[in-house]
Amino acid sequence: MAYEKREQLYEGKAKKVYATEDPNVVIVSYKDDATAFNGQKKGTITGKGAINNRMTNNLMRRLEAKGVPTHYIEELNDRETAVKKVSIVPLEVIVRNISAGSFAKRYGVEEGIVFDEPTIEFSYKNDDLHDPLINSYHAVALKLATWDEIDTIKKYAFQVNDFLKKTLAECGVTLVDFKLEFGKTADGTIVLADEISPDTCRLWDEKTHEKLDKDRFRRDLGGAEEAYEEVMRRLMGDR
Numbered sequence: 001m002a003y004e005k006r007e008q009l010y011e012g013k014a015k016k017v018y019a020t021e022d023p024n025v026v027i028v029s030y031k032d033d034a035t036a037f038n039g040q041k042k043g044t045i046t047g048k049g050a051i052n053n054r055m056t057n058n059l060m061r062r063l064e065a066k067g068v069p070t071h072y073i074e075e076l077n078d079r080e081t082a083v084k085k086v087s088i089v090p091l092e093v094i095v096r097n098i099s100a101g102s103f104a105k106r107y108g109v110e111e112g113i114v115f116d117e118p119t120i121e122f123s124y125k126n127d128d129l130h131d132p133l134i135n136s137y138h139a140v141a142l143k144l145a146t147w148d149e150i151d152t153i154k155k156y157a158f159q160v161n162d163f164l165k166k167t168l169a170e171c172g173v174t175l176v177d178f179k180l181e182f183g184k185t186a187d188g189t190i191v192l193a194d195e196i197s198p199d200t201c202r203l204w205d206e207k208t209h210e211k212l213d214k215d216r217f218r219r220d221l222g223g224a225e226e227a228y229e230e231v232m233r234r235l236m237g238d239r
């Protein structure tokens with residue numbers, strides 16, 4: 001089935017979303033634009049859109065095969081993909097295996113502490129409030145999700161972590177932490193949505209501990225383009 005782009009529905013920081021002739025299908029188009037610190041820092045990572053599109057699709061196809069439902073339908077070209085239209089659950093779901101970023105800052109610990117078990121936390125997706133940390137009682141009180149939906153989201157998030165951690169370890173990459181977003185389809189099914197890419201994961205080279213993710217951009221380390229390409233090459237070969 002060849003989907004065609006109709007009107008633009010939405011433009012976010014890293015992607016645009018277009019309608020198609022099918023009301024249950026939208027097309028996401030990945031941009032090279034990079035932002036950090038709630039949009040205060042802006043730049044471009046050349047080639048990022050295509051890498052994030054292809055990497056996300058590759059991982060979502062493999063996750064579907066493992067029983068995690070996703071919004072993925074079909075890759076249309078280097079930066080565009082047809083996905084199921086969902087209403088996004090306004091929670092950023094963050095899984096951590098190693099301390100870093102806001103966790104290290106909040107609790108006053110160094111980065112790099114390896115946890116015995118992965119942790120999970122939610123942020124309320126709200127730019128005006130700077131995506132504050134939220135617990136599940138508050139999320140339910142605010143009707144952002146039901147208890148059943150939160151249980152399902154947690155289960156899928158840990159399944160994604162198990163798969164991603166193992167898959168990346170096989171190519172010499174350590175999965176430190178990552179952010180997922182989930183959506184609800186027209187019939188109320190919870191599916192994994194958004195993306196899984198070096199924009200949304202912290203990835204360290206297993207041997208050198210070199211950062212292979214968006215922290216290169218956030219922290220002005222240089223070499224973001226090369227790092228993204230390196231992760232894709234290790235994960236997907238030359239495909």
Ligand code: UDP
Pocket residue numbers: 092094100101102103131177178179199200201202214
């Ligand atoms: N993350 C993301 N989008 C956000 C916030 C975080 O993709 O709006 C990802 C981030 O790349 C990292 C993980 O979620 O892999 C945990 O981020 P953290 O809470 O440490 O926040 P940060 O250090 O990005 O402020």
